[in-house]
Amino acid sequence: MSTAVSYRIRPVAPEAHLFEVTLTVAQPAAAGQVLRLPAWIPGSYMIREFARHIVAIRAECGNQAVALAKLDKHSWQAAPVTGALSVHYTVYAFDLSVRGAYLDAERGFYNGTSVFLQADGCEHEPCEVEILPPQDKAQAKWQVATSLPALDTKKSGFGRYRAANYDELIDHPVELGEFQRVSFKACGVPHEFVVSGKYKADLKRLAADTKRICEWQIRFFGEPAPFERYVFMLFAGGDIYGGLEHRASTALVASRDDLPQPGEDGIGDGYLKLLGLISHEYFHTWNVKRMKPAAFTPYDLNREGHTTLLWAFEGITSYYDDLALVRCGLIDAQRYLGLLAKTITGVARGNGRSKQTLADSSFDAWTKYYRQDENSPNSIVSYYTKGSLAALALDLHIRQHTAGGKSLDTVMQALWQQWLADGRGLAEDEWERVAEQVTGLKLGKFFDLAIRSTRELPLAELLAGQGVEMQLVPADGAADGGSVVAEIVAPTARPTLGVKTGADAQGVKLVSVLDGGAAQAAGLAGGDVLIAVDGLKLNDLDKALRRYRVGDKLKLHAFRRDELLSFRVVLQGAPADTCRLRLAADGGAWIKG
Structure with a gap:
């Protein structure tokens, strides 16, 4: 390799989950080359300290050992040398998520933030990487998939790439x-x-459906697409879900059961969820990978990059991900409204929406959203889900006040044209200024309510203007997450403890205890495991509570850690936090654009 900075990476021990990496700096800094690994990865706003996975590191120059001094948790400095500096290190890779690196005898995957040390002072220099195959015959048929531009590669994909x-x-x-x-x-x-x-799947159908999503999004922002080729990388496993966007690719993990099955014509709920994930990460190609906050221009991967704008880049993307499925013809308006009803319900069931604004949720992502605990539903709101509802409200507000002449589409397309013209990151108040300029509306009061306050969004009023009736009613059971209905009928409030639950071998685990609920009033806490109600073993909480009425008193037994505790509970009625939507015959015109 002849570039200023070059890398060589090999899966050296799949059974031990180890990559071996060599970094060569042709002309290291005279005072001693500083090397560092990112502390976080763009798109996932949490300090992850990837350097903790480096298990061994050494340096040399001309076959002579070079001293390395540790500067902090993710940085080293080599002693001054004359000639090229080579740094050899091994990285432990056993993170199945889309954020890190993974290696075993069946598969390998990595993000560069997990495996490639940065040579300070050389970050703007061209670099090359040689991807080498495993040496074990068991991996003889392995291939490489990446959107990195290739320099000299074999049919398998192993070889040299450039950046x-x-x-x-x-x-x-x-x-x-x-x-x-x-x-x-x-x-x-x-x-x-x-x-x-x-897995077992109809990949031709997956490709055909994904193509429809991609073509709609490319045409939405305007051809040509901002990349020469694009790669989706999906790992299909058990109960997993997630994605992370990149400039010309995306990494996805999903349940194998969510893939389209051979001979299957319809779109089940699992496959619909996967299509929404694909749509979300692809939309990020424009909205956050290119258009982004000034705080991310450039990224400082050594420390947090705070911005109040994540609602605009994640929330708006979360609005368009499902909307794109309608507009490209994969689902109809009724199916879309079913998804919307679930989102509205999910936000309504979080008491944190009355405590944290979307601007604060964006700013505090590093310490709150990505580090959730049992009290998070009571203290935070998601800039993804409430952000998507704020985007919906803004879209309908603009349409209403411009007689349908302008919309959120207009704003997004204008922002894209601005980025094409100057490539700048957006200042904290600039997104709102552009929205006002291109719509001709004074939107300050709207943004004060939707982004900088904890007041409820005026969704019912705005949806009514589009021929969609909305009402919040008590849930009709634990499985009721919101729905589209022919007629909205509020059920009688069923008794509830006011908890979020999960499975546990001993009984029912309380994942969260909600503010103001019966469980909190009785002294129950997140993490407690309910094992009995009025002396009877508990297996299904929803079924057990159907034996009671609102106001009834009952005795609960629960384990907190290894201590058996008892609680006296007065049952409350289920709150009106479940969304019902009804579409009029001529309603929902905005859904199709």
Whole structure:
């Protein structure tokens, strides 16, 4: 390799989950080269300290050992040398999420933020990376999938790749293994869907449906697409879900049961969830990978990058992800409204919405959203879900006050044209200024309510203007997460403890105890495991409570850690926090654009 900075990476011990990496700096800093690994990865706003996975590191120059001094938790400095500096290190990789690195005998995956040290002072220099295959015959059929531009590669994909700088290098994740792939073109641009794991699926259908999503989004912002090729990397496993966007690819994990099955025509709830995830991460290609807050321009991966704008980049993306499924023809308006009803219900059931604004939720993502505990439903609101509802409210507000002449689409397309013109990050107040400029509306009061206050969004009023009736009613059982109905009828309030629950081998675990509920009043806490109600063993809380009425008193037994406790509870009625939507015959015109 002849570039200023070069890397070589090999899955050296899949059974031990170890990658071996060599970094070579052709002209190291005269005072001693500083090296550092990112503390976080763009798109996931939490300090993750990836350097903790480096298990061994050494440096050399001309076959002579070079001293390395640890500067802090993720930085080293090499002693001054004359000549090229090579740093050899091994990285432990056993994180199945989309944020880190993973390696075993079946599969490998990594983000550059987990494996590639940055050479200070060289971050703007072109770099090369050579991806080497495992040496064990058991992995002889492994291949490489990545959106990194190739320099000299074999048919398998192993070989040399290039990046314009360090920022580009770490923004192209790499998938390794015996995966399946299917290709398609969207608006003339090559796309590839790579699927690994153990599964059975109709990949041709997955590609065809994904193509519809991609083409709608490319045309929404305007051709040409901002990349030359795009790669979806999906690991199909058990009960997993998540995605992380990159400039020309996305990493996804999902349940194998959510993939479309051979011979299956309809779109089940699991597959719909997967399509929504695909749509969400692809929309980020424009909204956050290119258009982004000034706080991320450039990224400082050594420390938190605070911004009040995550509602605009994650919330608005969460609004368009499902909307795109309607507008590209995969689902109809009724199915979309069913998804919307569930989102409204999810936000309504979190008491944190009355305590934290969307601006604060965005700013505090590092310490609150990404570090949730049993009290989080009482203290925070999601800039994803409430952010998507704020985007809906803004869209309908603009349409209402411009007689349908302008919309949130207008704002997003204007922001994209601005980015194409100058490539700048958006100042904290700039998103709102652009929205006012392109719509001709004074939106200060709207943003004060929706983004900077904890007041309820005027969704019922705005939806009514679009021919959609909305009402919040008590849930009709634990499985009721909101729905579209022919007629809205409020059920009689059933008795409830005011808790969020999860499975436990001993009984029913209280994941969260909600503010003002019967469980909190009785002294129950998140983490407690309910085992009996009025002396009877508890298996199904919802079923057990159906034996009682609102106001009834009962005795609960629960384990808190290893202590058996008893509680006297007065049952309350279920709150009106479950969304019902009804679509009029001529309603919902905005859904289709």
